[in-house]
Amino acid sequence: MEQNKKIIWNAVSAYFMIFISLLFLFNKDNKYLNNSFVKSHTKTAFIIHVMFLVTYIVFVSFWLWKEFSVLWYGVNTILASVIFIGLLAMLLYGIYRANKWEVLTADELLTLSRQDTLVEVEKKNFNEQEKISIILSYIPFLWYIIYGQNYENPTLKNINKIALIAWVFIALLFVFSSYNLALLFSLGYIVFVVFNCIVLVSKDELVKINIDKIPTPEDKIVIQKSLWEYMNRYFWKKQFVELKKIVARKKQERVTEEKKSTEALSKLSSVSLPAKLIYIPFFVLIYLPQLKSKQNLHIKNSLWISLWIILSWCIFGISSSVQIFALFPIAYGIWFIDRLWYRMPYAYEMYEIIFEKILGGIFGIFKKWEKLHKVEKSEKLIAKKPTETSAKSKKQS
Secondary structure, rough: HHHHHHHHHHHHHHHHOOOOHHHHHHHHOOOOOOHHHHHHHHHHHHHHHHHHHHHHHHHOOOOOOOOOOEEOOEEEHHHHHHHHHHHHHHHHHHHHHHHHHOOHHHHHHOOOOOOOEEEEEEEOOOOOHHHHHHHHHHOOHHHHHHHHHHHOOOHHHHHHHHHHHHHHHHHHHHOOHHHHHHHHHHHHHHHHHHHHHHHHHOOOOEEEOOOOOOOHHHHHHHHHHHHHHHHHHOOOOOOOOOOHHHHHHHHHHHHHHHHHHHHHHHHOOOOOHHHHHHHHHHHHHHHHHHOOOOHHHHHHHHHHHHHHHHHHHHHHOOHHHHHHHHHHHHHHHHHHOOOOOOOOOOOHHHHHHHHHHHHHHHHHHHHHHHHHHHHHHHHHHHHHHHHHHHHHHHHHH
């Protein structure tokens, strides 16, 4: 019992001894330190301490987003406070688990659920081609080449999501002029990639960050449309259907539509110029006469990207760094050009709203007005004809 108390105390003290407790891991002589229980809590405490340090560097030292305020408090102060409170709760939870003689591993701390760990090691006999594909998938904008050719591969899909999230966040830091912090995160990403590539080549293992629960942009479109139908059914007292069933049906409808549209598009002729040039901003206007071609959807995607660039110029100015975000959909489109049925998430939806519904509706109204005007004019002419003939007959008489 006395030995257990000492072991528990060492595990608890690891949460208070910031970074110093890391020395517990290298102790080989003391039986109260050199055991799995203390080491598991020491690793967990170390991760929490690192999170505290990173939060301090990002929001307090570098003052990220301090120029924005909510109720006279800087956004950096609000975010730092919320994260610090959350990390403090993690520390107290770790102390509670240690007192209960329960192991708290770092994997369990960093989980989205108790069953699925956030970080795991994928052990597989990767062949040389797979290794090259995985390594190239981490390189900015080159990941679209690999993902565009293997978008159904779950490993590459996961890496693509990680790289996209990381570099969009880094681009946001550059836009908000947080250059030092952007370079710091870029360096962290490079270190992670280099470490992962070394482990992959030497041990045939891949350190995998599980973000499968984060939907892809295509899945987000399906979920949003399903939510709209779900709430519409609920509020307008229509036949109620569970959200899972609506999402499953929408996904199946998307697959069916893709199959039919791909067959229809494959029968059309291709554009005369190289297809990959479609996604060069404003150059897409040259392809408008060839809208009825295999690349119909890609032309529509690119039209919205060009319009978005114009709108960003009007709002932020031509020299604004916001235009850097146009690189992501452009690269995405170029490497998906061989996929005939490709409605770029949000880009195609915005094309439909602006070009087909709004502008199409306006021009449709004008066309209807012209038709009505012509009908009224013809009716007046018809009405005039009998009066004119009667007047002539009177003169003759």
